Amino acid sequence: MSASQSAVRSRAEAIKVSRTFDWMICFTLFFVVLGGYHIHYMLTGGDWDFWTDWKDRRLWVTVAPIVAITFPAAVQSQLWWRYRLPFGAVIAVLGLLLGEWINRYFNFWGWTYFPVNFCFPSQLIPGAILLDVILLLSNSMTLTAVVGGLAFGLIFYPGNWPVIAPLHVPVEYNGMVMTLADLQGYHYVRTGTPEYIRMVEKGTLRTFGKDVAPVSAFFSGFVSILIYFLWHFFGKWFGGTSFIKSI
Amino acid sequence: MAATTESVKADAAEAPLLNVKNMILGSLVYLVFYAWVRWYEGIYGWSAGLDSFAPEFETYWMNFLYIEIVMEVLTASVLWGYIWKTRDRKVMSITPREELRRHFTHWTWLVMYGWAIYFGASYFTEQDGTWHQTIVRDTDFTPSHIIEFYLSYPIYIITGGASFFYAKTRLPTYQEGIPLMYMVAVIGPFMILPNVGLNEWGHTFWFMEELFVAPLHYGFVFFGWAALGVMGVVNLEIQAISKLLKKDLA
Numbered sequence: 446m447s448a449s450q451s452a453v454r455s456r457a458e459a460i461k462v463s464r465t466f467d468w469m470i471c472f473t474l475f476f477v478v479l480g481g482y483h484i485h486y487m488l489t490g491g492d493w494d495f496w497t498d499w500k501d502r503r504l505w506v507t508v509a510p511i512v513a514i515t516f517p518a519a520v521q522s523q524l525w526w527r528y529r530l531p532f533g534a535v536i537a538v539l540g541l542l543l544g545e546w547i548n549r550y551f552n553f554w555g556w557t558y559f560p561v562n563f564c565f566p567s568q569l570i571p572g573a574i575l576l577d578v579i580l581l582l583s584n585s586m587t588l589t590a591v592v593g594g595l596a597f598g599l600i601f602y603p604g605n606w607p608v609i610a611p612l613h614v615p616v617e618y619n620g621m622v623m624t625l626a627d628l629q630g631y632h633y634v635r636t637g638t639p640e641y642i643r644m645v646e647k648g649t650l651r652t653f654g655k656d657v658a659p660v661s662a663f664f665s666g667f668v669s670i671l672i673y674f675l676w677h678f679f680g681k682w683f684g685g686t687s688f689i690k691s692i
Numbered sequence: 693m694a695a696t697t698e699s700v701k702a703d704a705a706e707a708p709l710l711n712v713k714n715m716i717l718g719s720l721v722y723l724v725f726y727a728w729v730r731w732y733e734g735i736y737g738w739s740a741g742l743d744s745f746a747p748e749f750e751t752y753w754m755n756f757l758y759i760e761i762v763m764e765v766l767t768a769s770v771l772w773g774y775i776w777k778t779r780d781r782k783v784m785s786i787t788p789r790e791e792l793r794r795h796f797t798h799w800t801w802l803v804m805y806g807w808a809i810y811f812g813a814s815y816f817t818e819q820d821g822t823w824h825q826t827i828v829r830d831t832d833f834t835p836s837h838i839i840e841f842y843l844s845y846p847i848y849i850i851t852g853g854a855s856f857f858y859a860k861t862r863l864p865t866y867q868e869g870i871p872l873m874y875m876v877a878v879i880g881p882f883m884i885l886p887n888v889g890l891n892e893w894g895h896t897f898w899f900m901e902e903l904f905v906a907p908l909h910y911g912f913v914f915f916g917w918a919a920l921g922v923m924g925v926v927n928l929e930i931q932a933i934s935k936l937l938k939k940d941l942a
Contacts, residue, residue, distance in 0.1 A: 450787055450788050450789070451788060451789075451939060451940055452788035452789050452791065452792040452936040452937060452940070453789070453792070453937065453940050455940075456940055456941070458940075459937050459940035459941045460941065462709065462792065462937060463933075463937055463941060465710060465796075466795075466796075466799065466929075466933055469796075469799040469800075469802070469803055470799070470926055470929070470930070472803055472806055473799070473802045473803050473805065473806035473922065473926075474806075474922060474923070474926055475806070476806035476807060476809060476810040477805065477806050477809050477810075477877070477919050477922040478919065478920070478922070479809075479810055479814055480806075480809035480810050480812065480813030480814050480881075480916075480919055481809075481813065481881075481916045481917060481918070481919025481920055482919075483813060483814040483817070483818065484813040484814070484817050484884075484912055484913065484916035485913050485916050485917060487817065487818045487821060487904060488904060488905055488909040488910065488912055488913045488916075489905055489910075489913055490905060491818070491821060491904040491905055492903060492904050492905050493905075495821065495822070495825075495904070516920070519920055519923075520920075520923070523923045523926075523927070527927065544810070544814035544815070544818070545818070547814075547815065548814065548815060548818040548819060551730065551815075552815075552818065552819040552822055552823075553822045555734070556733065556734060556737065556819065556822065556823065557822045557823060557826040557827075559822065564822075635825040635826060636824070636825045636826075636828060636901035636902050637825045637901070637902045637903065637904070679917070679920070680920065680923070683873060683876070683920035683921050683923050683924055684873070684923040684924050684927050685872060685873055685924050685927075686871075686873070686924055686927050686928045686931065687871075687872050687873075688868045688869030688870060688871055688872065689869055689870050689872050689875075690869050690870070691870070692870055692875070
């Protein structure tokens with residue numbers, strides 16, 4: 446190919462070409478990351494995300510942020526560190542939520558008839574915004590991991606509070622005290638009904654007060670810090686442009 | 693038409709850089725086909741898919757499985773074979789404009805890959821969770837699996853393979869060797885299909901329906917991570933396209 450030849454005929458065409466590629470790249474990146482993130486999330490934290498009666502104050506609060514911070518960290522490692530685009534975490538989480546909402550509506554409700562207010566996904570946007578804002582303001586991977594990772598874990602429960610609170614009010618049913626979410630679970634029996642598989646919230650600390658959710662969130666934030674570091678470097682590796690000579 | 697493209701024809705220079713019609717048509721093919729598949733699941737999942745020993749299960753689901761497997765092998769052979777057979781043997785001597793046009797065609801393939809991955813890894817995989825937590829399986833070939841494992845996964849594998857072969861056979865960028873992250877982005881999600889072997893083996897041993905997050909499923913998770921290899925593909929492509937446009941955008 447001749448270096449003197451041009452691929453485009455004018456500057457205007459060059460700009461148009463560049464913008465068109467931007468859209469095609471965004472579409473592909475969004476949906477491929479969505480696919481990878483969703484299969485990861487549904488198979489590492491999915492049950493807690495599927496059903497309101499799994500959304501308890503301990504395991505849901507602990508597990509969901511830890512497994513959710515992975516792809517946002519990896520995508521940030523490319524979008525920010527290569528292109529200075531400060532929305533890697535939010536775009537990854539938006540992808541995941543889009544995939545989940547489409548699924549919960551068309552499949553959980555549309556195919557197997559679980560009402561959407563029993564199987565809506567967890568809210569992850571507040572934590573993603575914090576991750577992006579902290580990275581944008583600090584331009585530091587370490588600060589984002591430590592402050593952002595901790596915040597990602599801590600804000601998960603409050604971020605979900607507006608939607609989950611009405612389902613955590615106590616009710617009395619057949620002489621038992623339970624939450625509305627538990628009651629939903631009894632009416633919509635699945636193989637994964639928590640009581641059936643003994644995945645119920647238990648422990649001793651709750652005896653002394655209402656510390657379960659904050660302590661779980663704190664622990665989740667701690668592990669999220671470590672996971673952020675790990676996945677930042679995974680992301681850097683996945684963004685590599687090297688060639689190998691043979692397979 | 694010659695089996696092998698020896699050089700770029702002069703009139704090719706006048707073809708549009710991006711064939712938008714092809715891209716929209718391709719996207720619609722996936723969308724309409726999967727909408728039909730979802731309709732089929734909705735109707736015949738409940739009416740014929742609950743008992744694998746029933747005659748109607750054989751009619752509506754096992755026959756679906758046999759047909760799709762044959763179609764997939766045929767499609768992969770014809771499509772990949774065509775792309776390979778019509779490869780450009782003088783790929784390093786194409787004009788910059790032709791190279792740009794091919795990048796657009798390559799990205800049309802990648803857009804289709806994005807679509808196919810979405811339906812396979814997101815839509816039909818999470819759907820499997822709700823189906824199996826509602827309808828306890830009595831076979832490895834459930835209505836959900838026949839669509840998820842043996843239809844939506846092969847479709848993204850075929851699409852990803854076509855995209856990779858297109859890049860390798862027609863773009864100068866990929867003549868340096870084998871792009872590692874492209875391999876990861878295509879082979880990783882491909883490995884989810886062989887991992888079905890582990891999954892089904894485990895399901896024949898243990899009753900696993902209670903937990904979608906059961907460790908038996910972690911093979912899918914591991915290979916799902918490989919989708920992130922698309923970031924490496926994007927980086928490679930941006931480098932190549934920037935090189936082509938740099939002078940005109942300066």
